[in-house]
Amino acid sequence: MKTKAEAAITESFEAVSRQLPGGAAVREERRNAIGTFAALGLPHRRIEEWKYTDLRALLKEAFAPAVRGAAAPSEAELQAALGPLAGLDAYRVVVVDGAFDERLSSARMPEGLAVKPLGEALAQSPDRIGEGLVRSSRPGDALEALNSAFATDGAVVRIADGAAPDKPVLLVFARAGGERKAVTTRNVISIGKGAVVTLVEAFVALPGAAKEGHSNAATEIVIGEDAAVTHVKANVDTGKTVHLGSANARIGAGAAYRAFQLTAGPGLARNQIFATFAGEGGRLDCSGVFLAAGDEHIDTTLVVDHAVPGCESRELYKGVLDGRARGIFQGKVIVRPDAQKSDGKQMAQALMLSPDAEFDSKPELEIYADDVVCGHGSTSAEIDPELVFYCMSRGIPEPQARALLIESFVGEAIEKVEDEAIRAALMAMAREWLSKRTAPEPGRA
């Protein structure tokens, strides 16, 4: 039995497929993908990886796919939407409602950094390459199948061997316009040997954007040997939006991949990250902050595959949950039989501001090698009253003391981001959310 939303998604593909970018081979790839989705349907709670996020039940309605961006926001509007990230000095690529916006994007890129809008790349590329651009490295995943089927635009980024762009690359995905729609974007990123780069993805709502909206965003990232990549994703979209995000990272020998996600705003979000070590001596540092209030639901699902020996993975996730919000952390670490000397550690912590909030944490270690160090931990706690007392004894009023302590809690994860300007912007975004959503409890007895 298909749900109303599932049927609507499949049908909408027929309606828009001709308007999606790409030649015959791309169209074929997309058709296969929608076929996969039609067979799988929306993930539901009987699938282990979706135990806590029953998308079939949660996604009651499908919105029409956005195929042609009509909005033309001004620079000022974009700045307003970006908030603390507006001041970031970066090479900027802006995608509005799933369509590349040339006016708002940087005209020039430095040597060694090549950026092309995905839509343009699909329209111009020979079949084979185009096919590769929409093909997911996990084609059996329902979310990624949807992404392959509907992706309209995004960034195709190539960083040359040894290149080290002097500024971060900021990819902005903005929602605009009053009508409800489903936006599907996709980035294909390849990073050359020994390159050093910082990528920032920002999901924001422009002034006047509809309260409801769906976004499916995927990033395929292949990291060359000895490269060092920082990949930050900040989702501060507003309203009752649904965000389904997937990232597939392939980490080359000796390379370091530092990923950070801030999710503070959407009503329902799933961030899934699949990282595979493709060469020895790789390092993954994955961290994030999720902030949810009201009925919001934020799911972070990580799968780290130690496919080769001698790699190290670290995960630190922190959430603040208020109202009836639900936070989910699933962290799977696979250590293949040959992957000796693997070192994997993860920690997920939630600060519960309300007795009705819920935090589900599910670590999974699948270890097939014997000489490995793996560990995981998870906590959920309220604000420590002793710390509140300490702050108050220094003259800080209770609401500010609580706010300071919440900030300090998330700050520990944000600290993981090395770039000072980005770290400050993330902290400011978290602070903005906290000041809006977590009303202090006046006169707590």
Place this chain on the structure above:
Amino acid sequence: MLEIRNLHVKIADEDTSILKGVDLVVPKGEVHAIMGPNGSGKSTLAYVLAGREDYEVTEGDILWNGDSVLEMPPDERAARGVFLAFQYPMEIPGVAGITFLRTALNSLRKKRGQPELTTPEFMKLLRERAGKLEIDVEMLKRPVNVGFSGGEKKRSEILQMALLEPTMCVLDETDSGLDIDALRIVADGVNALRAPDRAMLVITHYQRLLNYIVPDKVHVLANGRIQRTGGKELALELERSGYAEFASKAA
């Protein structure tokens, strides 16, 4: 002037009473020491003065400059000049020391009707006060007390005190965990704050600290009451005889 009148305190949600009628007066400009055996209620007294919630005052009163502070939350007491240097200073991961100090100072200034300090004004003050305590300002960029040694934590408490300029200072076992050099720095810091309009209550188990911070009066707290009051020589006497005398009184 601090006046503690017939103070009875128990742990909230429990029946055990810890303080059973403490009477104590500390005039402005004076430094008083409270000594006593472990478990005599010294730290309880310190916490109750600062307004910690887990204790319940069942009888008696605490007056500071003539006003009862019992109904005041800790931040209100701080605004009135009360400061507790903790025996075990708390670590606040994720909050830079400088941010914490500035937030505290400006909260107090706001409550005291003074204008908040700008960042340059604050940094100037901080450098000056930290320098006197041989604290590197760089260290205060790190999260509050995180990774600090015992001595560094105590110095950071005294720095807070020097910065917030309270008029009623309570030092709870400030000497514990300090080596002799750190003890001297801390004591110098405290002595520098001695002032005619400031009262200090130094709580300690050992006499050692009182060689450096010489008190005007020494009180012995045992079994929840002040058992004896004397001059600074009382501390030396206790160092020789120990607290056995007071323990037997209780039995």
